[in-house]
């Protein structure tokens with residue numbers, strides 16, 4: 126990772142680094158080479174001077190291209206930045222490989238953008254030699270019960286390896302290198318919660334340009350990791366034995382998932398994180414194996430997870446879209462750019478939202494709405510090939526428990542103290558029936574190296590549903606799209622009133638048809654969806670599959 130300097134910035138941060146450094150300086154390589162393979166394999170191409178020269182050029186170009194690869198839940202920018210285009214042009218000009226007509230900024234920009242998309246769509250299958258990591262090189266994932274790349278669609282859906290009785294599951298934890306130990310985290314305990322918050326806020330997912338890093342709040346982590354029936358054993362940390370510093374984490378929570386016709390109990394795996402100073406030492410596979418073992422011990426043999434990286438093998442890929450709310454801040458922090466044919470003033474005008482919501486009867490969801498919302502949600506989610514099945518308790522947890530405390534506004538405009546989720550219903554003013562609901566959650570990002578603003582306040586569209594979907598010909602008549610545009614449009618207004626800077630959504634559920642009308646812009650981040658130990662054919666995400674509309678396959682929103 127490129128911004129170690131950021132970590133070293135504050136004194137609390139450097140405490141951790143020093144601790145890691147002290148231990149790892151001693152014999153970092155042998156201590157942490159867990160799968161017995163070297164992460165510093167000698168490069169045969171560097172043996173001749175010609176080779177060296179070529180390699181230098183190639184690595185500079187590929188460094189630039191690396192910047193463009195879908196390697197994270199990056200959330201900014203509609204297009205390839207000018208600076209990257211300029212550098213690539215300069216590189217190509219030096220090499221003299223393109224004619225002057227081919228060497229226009231626009232054609233390069235387009236090519237780079239397409240390459241990036243293609244890479245994700247084709248699963249890093251190796252386009253133009255840019256993506257050399259093929260299946261043979263996935264040393265860990267090649268050993269796991271996941272569909273391997275290049276495998277055709279399965280004849281029928283089902284597990285890859287059968288479940289085992291608990292007494293046949295390995296009973297002892299996987300081995301860690303000397304100096305490190307396993308630790309089960311109690312996320313309800315404020316001190317341990319803070320430890321998880323600290324490691325993630327300093328080391329978790331960053332965008333491709335190391336400009337933004339997810340900053341899940343302590344309240345968010347407590348909410349996300351404690352759904353009904355959660356297992357503390359699935360909240361797994363690795364500590365340094367010497368000073369007990371938490372240096373890695375992975376978590377799972379139980380959920381019931383429908384994949385096409387099958388309903389399977391799965392674990393939802395998230396927040397895999399290894400301290401920046403301990404990367405590329407094969408610690409991640411050990412964490413994954415240990416959480417798998419813990420899931421097996423509870424009789425769970427399937428899992429769902431998402432990642433920005435492409436590994437064997439995505440069941441779908443979605444793309445991020447962003448609706449700008451606080452334009453001046455988004456421009457100043459370089460989250461967005463003023464397009465060439467725009468001015469800042471015009472951009473602000475074009476994106477201005479009403480201050481009042483549009484749907485009559487829209488109000489915050491309350492406990493009394495729970496049964497109606499859960500029922501509407503259950504029926505609505507049948508529209509998608511893969512969706513969660515929620516009990517009433519789970520719906521209560523997901524839609525009501527993240528409301529925060531105090532009055533609305535007690536933590537600033539439109540927010541309560543510790544508020545993580547916003548859930549709204551539409552109560553028909555005549556029939557008093559709940560006809561629609563929407564929810565979104567707060568997930569800020571640290572703006573790395575920013576002195577003025579600490580965080581970018583982002584809202585993410587969560588679950589929603591509308592009775593309009595059940596009207597005859599709702600979809601063909603455009604009635605559903607119209608209703609969803611009003612509903613999600615109102616979510617934007619609520620989000621804007623709660624002082625979010627940007628509202629994000631993925632190309633899943635019924636989002637795709639409404640994103641354009643609501644002025645969401647395409648982002649440069651992709652999210653790959655994965656199933657562990659389950660085969661099914663591709664699900665429609667960013668693209669349609671088998672004549673299905675984009676989005677329709679995925680009805681799961683991962684936190």
Ligand SMILES: CCCCCCCCCCCCCC(=O)SCCNC(=O)CCNC(=O)[C@H](O)C(C)(C)COP(=O)(O)OP(=O)(O)OC[C@H]1O[C@@H](n2cnc3c(N)ncnc32)[C@H](O)[C@@H]1OP(=O)(O)O
Nearest residue numbers: 263264265266396397398399404405406407408409426428
């Ligand atoms: C039945 C129950 C089953 C439960 C388990 C289901 C599976 C759950 C799977 C986990 C779902 C997580 C969902 C999320 O949380 S996605 C978010 C992941 N976190 C981050 O991106 C935060 C910043 N990055 C880091 O902390 C590290 O780079 C991580 C920890 C990601 C890798 O650490 P490091 O960089 O030091 O690498 P290594 O040397 O230890 O290990 C290299 C191996 O790890 C494979 N790798 C790298 N990144 C990921 C990734 N995001 N998912 C799966 N595998 C990943 C990689 O392909 C290689 O294997 P192979 O290519 O050689 O084969």
